[in-house]
Amino acid sequence: MQGRPQATSHPPERSLLPKLEIAFRVNGVERRVALRPWTTLLDALREHLDLTGTKKGCDHGQCGACTVLINGRRVLSCLTLAVMKDGAEITTIEGLAQNGELHPLQTAFIAHDGFQCGYCTPGQICSAVGLIAEGRAKTSDEIRESMSGNICRCGCYPNILAAIEAVMQGSET
Amino acid sequence: MSVGTNGIGKPVSRIDGPAKVTGRAKYAAEFSAPDLAYGFVVSSAVAKGRIKSIDRSAALAVPGVIEVFAHDNRPSLPSSHEKYTDQVAAPGSPFRPLYDGEILFSGQPVALVVAEELEAARFAASLIDINYETQEAVTDLDTQIDKAFEPPEKRAPEWNPSPRGDVDSALSRGPNLIRKEYRTPVEHHNPMETFASTAVWENDGRLTVYDKTQGAPNCHEYLCNVFGLAKEKVRVLSPYVGGAFGAGLRPNYQLFMAALAAIGLKRSVRVTLTRQQMFTLGYRPQTLQTLTLGAENDGRLVAVKHDAIANTSRFEDYQEPTVVWSGALYPCDHSTVTSRLARLDLFTPCDMRAPGGAVGMYALESAMDELSYAVGVDPLELRLKNYSETDQNYGKPISSKALRDCYLQGAERFGWSKRRPEPRSMREARELIGYGMATGIWEAFRVPTSARAILAPDGTLEIACATADIGTGTYTILAQIGAEMLGLPLDKVIVKIGDSDLPSAPVEGGSWTAASAGSAVMEACDGLRKELLKRAGAVSNAPLRGVDLADLTWVDGEIRMTSDPSRAMPLSEALLGLNEPITSEVSSTPDERVLQDYSHYAHSAVFAEVRLDEELGMLRVARVVSAVAAGRILNPKTARSQILGAVVGGIGMALHEETVIDHRYGRFMNHNLAEYHVPVHADVHAIDVIFVDEQEPRLNPLGVKGVGEIGIVGTAAAIANAVFHATGVRVRDLPITIDKLLALRQPTNNHAA
Ligand code: FES
Ligand code: FES
8 A cells, every 4th residue: 555645634534426226127026226336236136135146256357256147148247337237137046947947057057066166156057048048159169168257166167068068958967 | 884875876966056056055255144244354565564554544434434453453362373273273373363563474464444335345445554664575485495494393294204215325326317396386276255254243242153164163263262252152154165175274364354343343244355365365385396216227116205395484384295195105115205394475375175295296296207208118107117005105004005996997098008108299280299197196084073963753864063065065975974874865864064063073174074074974873773773673563673783774764684674664663753853973083093004095097188289389188087096985976076176176287377476575466367377168178087996994984085185186297297298398397388388399309408
């Protein structure tokens, strides 16, 4: 902290920017929440909406743990300010299962042991949902490349690949 | 105690899987409380010196900021370093956070800002103005070699075996001599979840802390000692741990910070570290190693000498088993292994996946590869020629060793016979291809652990043990053991772990959890078996009256006489009339005599294929086969994943991972996941895991050895050896990056220095 201008002896109270009222649909449910403009979508989910399934691994767009789906596309929620997503349709890991039925990728991740500690897993699964929807990655190498924004420090990549390929081929196990 | 095939050995899916794939699994920072405040740590901007003053006025002026804790206003804390020690502490004086103004390492936590909102705490932390008196920090290990010392207090004396024979004269006589220096850098564990603690202040003054740790009891004890709290006033929980790899063995400072603030403010506080702050915790130390091998012309070893220097901090003598393997593994009459430490102005290193083994075996197995070229013996053949059935360091028998099968089955699966001996001799289109191999070894431990088994009248079994699951599969294997012991379906077993209120367990690490917690659960269930047999024998017309426990099979919800299966009784019948659950709790300890009389290791043979695109300079690990002998495999699915993950760690160690220090500032510069490279999905190709059959007769009743570390040991060496085979360039300084390959490129000289 050296080199910064010296703080004055009576610093002015620093006001925080006021909260803004925003509304978006999260996992099919309309959510209204008042947030300050500097709150990321990731922190909004985890700290304000009690949706802790989305993980924070770096907060800098370097790991993919915070991946969610916004209007169907995979997005890093740590690099997204929540107020920018007023009106958006957001899907998190908590919203993938339908009527108590796991999403095929969730089932496949369990069957292929596509995780160990589980911390990167919500991001991996949301990213894989996005990847399949994009429809570009076809070969194993293309999937590997296209999933490389999601780091798994437990090193589950071969099993993650197997799970994604199984779902792409229409099976889960 | 007999074990059958009901639950153990089956590739069942993780029982914690549904919670993890739906986001229901809660990690330390995901627990909350109505009165939760957010703490943000201020990290020292200098590496060495003293804090002259802290101006916190601007921070306190941020709306919602509650308090700024630092050494100058902290509550009273014990001065004795002893109070800050823990089960895994290195010899020395443990770090005392916020104790005084002395700065011991860059990024040292110097203040904690607590605020109502996360962002306000973070912002206010940036406004803390600290005036330092700065001293020059020494962080360059190369400048401290002449100050290296043998630590007076040993972490484990057996890691420093006495010399045997006369290594120097043997080396001077031997016809072949390899003497090489190898370097490994600082590496950081970087689990995906950053360290976090949520300290919940209960109304009656108790503290419940959700912590990211590999040892809830270890952290519980630490909090009681540091804050002078009665045992029953504190509870530490770690139900899910987002990876750790050793980084969570010792209590980390966010735990101290959260507890300090919660106690000080009498409200709940959460402290989460940033990714940058993850580089202010323990790490794999840097090593400088010299490996000297003397051998006959046929490749048989005559002498092995291994010297290692690793860095430690100014305040603790962190040690790991780096050189011990070199004395143990291969037969030779002359061996001296030594390890020394050098002090740097950094935080204390800590265990990282296969501490010591991962780096020491990189050096040994690289040197063995160099020897193979020197004597013209195939690398696999060289290992087989130097195969030992005894632990060479101590002359002890090895409890079980199926390493030969690892070599043979691994080589077969890999297609080792297709390897051409000369470097740069295999090529496909633009790519040079290299095959390399190495041996892996890791100690099979068992440590005292307690466990409880409770069988409810409805036939549900609850297993409880304070140990942790950091992705290792502990939940699942303990459930399998419980199911196996009582012949229950897996979904009738509930596993509770990661809680200091449960029967005590040591830290989850060292690959000992399956053997230790597993044995404890097995013994606790055996207590239930005895009780059930008593009940079964008391039933009128009891088919099992007078039957010996040893003659029973517990399978498919039935208790059956093994020698006469017509005599059987459904478990539910033995539970008839039961109103209270039956409980069995044990403290399980290893047989010290067995540990004394035998050496005990897991082994592996690792085979790697690398491909180098000469035009683009791109190097990739195309294939790895890891053949592992680790006794009984409790769950082939989760065990395979352990090996996969460790092999990926080995790929990182070989080609990517390095924490770079700027010695002018004494600071790790690449403290983020963009610049600290770990393998990403595109870096990882085919990995094939083989578990060879190995009967372990005596280490523990389960016959397991643990598989958490063995997968990384040898992997970096196998890859480095493959790189040499592909390119003719021997990089002895990990990680093997393109710049090093290019700098050393001497295509005409196969033994580039
Ligand atoms: S937390 Fe968003 S990319 Fe890492
Ligand atoms: S499962 Fe642990 S980081 Fe991917």
